[in-house]
Amino acid sequence: MRITSRLLAEPVSQPFRPGRRAPALALLPPIPLYRRLLRIHRKKLGPEERIMGDMYVKAEFRRHRDVENPLHLVGFLTRWQEYGQMLEGDDWKDGKIDTALVAKLSDHQVGQMYELMQTIQKRGRDSVDEEEEGRILQAIDEAAGSGKKDS
Incomplete structure (x- = not known):
């Protein structure tokens, strides 16, 4: 069989199309x-x-x-x-988690997912609290600095 440039130019695997799942490795x-x-x-x-x-x-x-x-x-x-x-x-x-996948989870796995969700939410609240606390301290420092300049 003679190798032609047309054969060499063809892709070996199927091209990826949006909306389709990538071929499994x-x-x-x-x-x-x-x-x-x-x-x-x-x-x-x-x-x-x-x-x-x-x-x-x-x-x-x-x-x-x-x-x-x-x-x-x-x-x-x-x-x-x-x-x-x-x-x-x-x-x-x-x-988002597929609802069909969630339906297949055992009670223990659902409990693990719930604990993970709570941990993530708690960390999110803690980081927001730290940011607010930092802004408050910065505002206090700025107010104290401007109060000293006025004296």
Whole structure:
């Protein structure tokens, strides 16, 4: 068969089309996937998000270290690989959890999600409180500085 420039110019894989899911990558083994997730956290997440994300990834991989059910293991690795792919894109920050996925969660998993939500909300309130406190202290300092200048 003669190789032509037309054959060389054709894409090997299907082009990505918006609205369609990207083709799935081959399933990574646990240790390379674990390392990849930590690397993605280092590149894509802020300091607080990274600490919380790293702790969660480490705990989940530790918890599933001795799993022997191949279906459970494939599901676990698939979900974590999808999570990594999602973080590598930029649309994850505005994403919502699929209601069909929530319906499949166990009571324990729903409890974990609720605790995570409370932690995130508490951190958000704490950071807002710190910002307000900083502004108040700055205003007091400015007022005290201007009061000394007038004397």
